[in-house]
Structures are given as structure tokens and as C-alpha cells.
Amino acid sequence: MKWLPVLLFLATSAFAASPTSTNNDDTCDVKVGPAATLLLPYFEVDVSGTTGQTTLFTVTNVVRYPQIAHVTLWTDYGYPVMTFNEYLTGYDVQAINLADVLIRGIVAPPSGTTSTTKPGTLSTGTNPNLRSPLDCGTNPGTFPQSIIGAIRTALTLGTFSASSCSQIGGVHANAIGYATVDLVASCTARAPSDPLYYETDLLFDNVLIGDYQQIGPHPSGLPASSFDAGGNPMVHLRAVPEGGGAGSNVGTALPYTFYDRYTPVPRRTFDRRQPLPSTYASRFIQGGTNAFSTNLSIWREGFGAGSCADAKASGAMVVGEIVRFDEHENPFTVAAPLNCTCFTPPPTLPATSSFSSADPLYPALTTPDVGGWFYLNLDNGGSTTYSVTKDVGGAPGPTNVRTVLSPAGSTTTIGPRPSQNWVTVTMFGNLGTSHMTAEFDAASLGNGCSPAAFPSSMVPIGPAGGVFVCPPGTTLTNGSSTQCTGTNVNPIP
Numbered sequence: 339m340k341w342l343p344v345l346l347f348l349a350t351s352a353f354a355a356s357p358t359s360t361n362n363d364d365t366c367d368v369k370v371g372p373a374a375t376l377l378l379p380y381f382e383v384d385v386s387g388t389t390g391q392t393t394l395f396t397v398t399n400v401v402r403y404p405q406i407a408h409v410t411l412w413t414d415y416g417y418p419v420m421t422f423n424e425y426l427t428g429y430d431v432q433a434i435n436l437a438d439v440l441i442r443g444i445v446a447p448p449s450g451t452t453s454t455t456k457p458g459t460l461s462t463g464t465n466p467n468l469r470s471p472l473d474c475g476t477n478p479g480t481f482p483q484s485i486i487g488a489i490r491t492a493l494t495l496g497t498f499s500a501s502s503c504s505q506i507g508g509v510h511a512n513a514i515g516y517a518t519v520d521l522v523a524s525c526t527a528r529a530p531s532d533p534l535y536y537e538t539d540l541l542f543d544n545v546l547i548g549d550y551q552q553i554g555p556h557p558s559g560l561p562a563s564s565f566d567a568g569g570n571p572m573v574h575l576r577a578v579p580e581g582g583g584a585g586s587n588v589g590t591a592l593p594y595t596f597y598d599r600y601t602p603v604p605r606r607t608f609d610r611r612q613p614l615p616s617t618y619a620s621r622f623i624q625g626g627t628n629a630f631s632t633n634l635s636i637w638r639e640g641f642g643a644g645s646c647a648d649a650k651a652s653g654a655m656v657v658g659e660i661v662r663f664d665e666h667e668n669p670f671t672v673a674a675p676l677n678c679t680c681f682t683p684p685p686t687l688p689a690t691s692s693f694s695s696a697d698p699l700y701p702a703l704t705t706p707d708v709g710g711w712f713y714l715n716l717d718n719g720g721s722t723t724y725s726v727t728k729d730v731g732g733a734p735g736p737t738n739v740r741t742v743l744s745p746a747g748s749t750t751t752i753g754p755r756p757s758q759n760w761v762t763v764t765m766f767g768n769l770g771t772s773h774m775t776a777e778f779d780a781a782s783l784g785n786g787c788s789p790a791a792f793p794s795s796m797v798p799i800g801p802a803g804g805v806f807v808c809p810p811g812t813t814l815t816n817g818s819s820t821q822c823t824g825t826n827v828n829p830i831p
Contacts, residue, residue: 379637391554413507416689428461531644558694568777606725613786670701726755
């Protein structure tokens with residue numbers, strides 16, 4: 339089999355390895371800890387105000403210096419439609435209710451978002467990285483309904499009058515999208531899709547933490563009033579290495595970064611934020627309408643650099659592979675085939691979404707079991723707009739050239755660099771008058787430095803990593819290549 343040497347080469351290559359460093363922060367493994375960017379992977383707001391369904395999020399500054407948190411709201415196709423700034427004094431915390439923003443046009447009380455806020459006794463009044471704190475003195479606490487109405491339309495109907503864009507989002511009754519919160523040097527209206535954002539605005543200190551709450555979440559397809567709330571930490575993306583002023587171009591050991599597709603082409607690792615994985619494992623429970631059920635909320639990296647056309651392309655991106663295992667380990671699979679012009683379109687998802695595990699997107703559960711787990715390879719096939727588009731050594735990898743029939747037509751993409759993704763799981767229980775909601779992150783099977791996963795028909799499902807250590811006295815080969823090295827024998831004291 340020709341693919342196996344290629345796989346081993348990628349798995350042990352510099353591209354696949356984590357950065358070599360004695361600093362524990364220099365890693366592609368994402369953890370909940372102070373970061374330079376926070377990702378709210380999915381929000382949903384009933385803009386009619388009838389059910390009360392909304393998303394809240396909170397940003398906290400964990401150091402004594404004042405900071406500026408720049409919030410961008412994106413459609414579910416990954417198009418930026420609104421930005422606003424939170425000026426945080428030392429050790430400050432600021433909560434945002436997206437229903438306030440999208441219905442009433444209220445960001446937060448003005449005293450909570452401007453540089454006129456009096457700092458606490460343990461805070462320091464200045465931060466040398468901030469270019470002009472005074473320009474945050476007039477941060478708007480409210481927005482006129484003419485602006486908010488246009489943003490609501492973008493998040494519900496996918497059209498945006500402010501830029502004459504159409505098909506920048508899906509059509510749904512509620513406002514759906516995702517949000518990013520970046521540490522910046524000044525209060526600006528620029529979105530991360532603007533190349534100037536990286537040259538003049540973005541900062542790299544890991545000082546922000548955040549969490550969110552979904553108020554009125556519900557199993558997909560059921561009324562929003564059935565359950566109360568779920569909460570989870572935001573995705574914390576550290577800058578590696580951290581520190582430096584806006585525009586500082588410090589080298590990073592990361593192969594690519596979170597904002598990879600937006601950064602200026604000559605300096606694609608400008609933002610230094612950790613990339614996210616592409617493969618996940620997720621539990622599900624699926625007992626029917628009046629029992630247990632599961633929603634999977636999935637954030638995905640889109641195509642292009644943020645134009646209207648890019649948003650349309652990011653509205654239905656191919657999913658690499660989904661395998662459902664029931665409680666008796668029976669597998670059910672849907673996948674985007676490699677090197678194939680397929681007459682049946684593979685499964686697709688937009689930049690952010692939330693669907694029930696019973697949705698036709700997922701392989702059907704045809705056994706009596708009511709639970710199990712998913713293997714999710716959410717790679718969208720790659721894109722020539724990403725900074726890493728070729729295999730190690732510079733030559734296109736034949737096993738990584740994928741031709742599939744998408745709703746937009748047949749497309750070919752190249753490269754070992756998978757698209758970035760994030761998955762959160764919301765489990766619901768409905769037992770008589772008792773209701774339960776629990777939200778948590780799915781387990782990633784690799785990190786942002788892991789190469790693209792091969793289909794399970796070629797390589798068995800498992801965590802990304804290097805070569806195994808052999809048990810004592812054994813070897814493991816495929817007939818030609820050693821599959822593990824060394825032993826796990828304890829050394830003699």
C-alpha cells in the first residue's frame with residue numbers, strides 16, 4: 339500500500355511535530371487558560387424576543403494592566419457583520435448579552451466599556467502596549483436601530499445592506515453565528531478580515547479568559563422553552579510566543595495560526611494564535627423526543643479572505659468523514675471520498691451550526707441502541723487560500739488531492755494542512771417534569787499541528803501522534819516498516 343510510507347513520513351515530520359521548547363505555553367494543545375483570543379463557537383438569539391433564547395458571554399482581564407478586547411460577530415457562513423470594543427481596567431470583567439445587542443442595540447453600560455472607568459485599587463492605570471487609550475473614551479454603549487436592524491437581517495436572512503452582500507449567511511428565524519474576542523492596541527472598527535488589523539491592531543499578551551451561557555437551548559427541532567440553560571468556557575487561543583506591540587512580527591514555531599486565511603500573504607503567521615484541530619470524538623445519547631437527546635455545535639474554518647464570495651463558499655463545506663459507533667461498536671459511516679468525482683454529494687456544513695445527533699447529516703442509527711459516540715473528521719479538504727497548501731518537501735501529495743462534487747460544483751483542493759474546527763456537545767434529558775442540560779467540549783483526537791487525517795478505510799481511527807512504543811519483547815511491523823520503536827521496560831535503578 340503506497341499510502342502508508344507517506345503517512346509515517348507526515349506523522350514524524352517537522353510539520354506534524356509540536357514546537358520544540360522548554361516553555362509549556364509553546365504548544366498547539368488548546369487549554370482553558372489566559373489567552374490572546376477567545377472564540378465563542380456558536381451563538382443563537384431569538385430576535386423576536388418571544389422565547390427568551392439568547393447567548394451571554396463574559397470576558398475577564400486577569401492582569402493589573404488595562405486591556406482592550408475587540409469583539410467581532412460573524413454570520414454562520416463566517417462573514418463579519420459587527421465589531422465593538424470593551425475597555426477593561428486591570429482585573430476587570432465585562433458581560434455581554436447578545437439579545438441586548440441584537441434586539442435593543444445595547445452593548446453594555448457605557449461605564450463598563452470605556453477608558454473613563456475608574457480602575458480598582460490593585461490595578462495599574464497604563465499599559466505601554468495600548469496606542470491611545472483615550473480613543474476608547476467614546477465607545478458607544480448603544481447602537482441605532484438602523485444599524486442593528488441590518489445586522490439582524492444579516493444573521494437571520496444572510497443579506498447585509500451595509501455592504502450590498504447577499505448569501506453571507508443562512509436563512510433561519512433566529513440570529514445564528516459565532517464571535518471572536520481579540521486583544522488589541524486601540525479601539526478600532528476593523529474586522530479580522532482586514533489585513534491592516536494585523537499590522538496595526540492585534541496584540542499578543544495571554545491575559546483574557548471567558549465563558550458563555552446558552553439561555554433556552556433545546557434539542558434541535560423542539561421548542562426552546564423545554565430547557566433552561568447550558569454553559570461552557572470559550573475557546574482560549576494563546577499567542578505563541580506571547581508579548582510585543584501591535585505590528586511586531588516575531589517568529590513562531592506554529593505551522594500556521596488561527597487567523598491564517600486572513601493574515602497578509604508575506605507574513606502568514608503574523609497573529610501567532612494557536613490553530614485548532616480537525617478530528618474529534620464525541621458521545622451522544624439519542625432516546626427520542628421525550629427522553630435523552632444530543633446537539634452537536636460545530637465551528638469550522640471557512641475559505642478565502644472574508645469577501646462576500648468567500649462567505650458563499652463557506653456556507654456548505656465538505657465534511658471529511660463521520661463515523662457513528664453504537665453501544666455495541668457497530669460503525670455507520672458517511673465520508674467525502676478521495677480522488678473521486680462523486681455523483682452523490684458528501685455531507686456539508688457551514689462555518690458554524692448546531693444540529694441534533696439524529697439529523698440526516700449524521701449516519702443513521704439503525705440498531706435499537708440509544709447511545710454511542712461519533713468520530714468526526716471535519717476537514718473541509720483544504721484550500722489554496724491557506725498558507726500551507728503542499729506536502730512536506732514542496733510537492734503536492736497525491737493522497738491529499740481531493741476532488742468532490744459539492745453543491746457549488748466539482749472542486750479540487752490540495753495540501754496536508756487540515757481546516758480548523760471546534761465541537762461542543764449539548765446533552766438534554768427530559769424525564770417527566772425534570773429537565774437537564776449539560777454542555778461541554780468534545781475530545782480532540784489531535785491538535786492544530788497534526789496533519790490531515792486519512793479516511794478510516796485507509797488508516798484506522800485513532801488519536802494523531804507519532805510512533806508507538808513496543809511492549810517488551812515484541813515488534814510491530816506492516817511487513818516492511820517498523821510501526822513502533824523502543825520498549826516500555828522500566829530502567830534499572
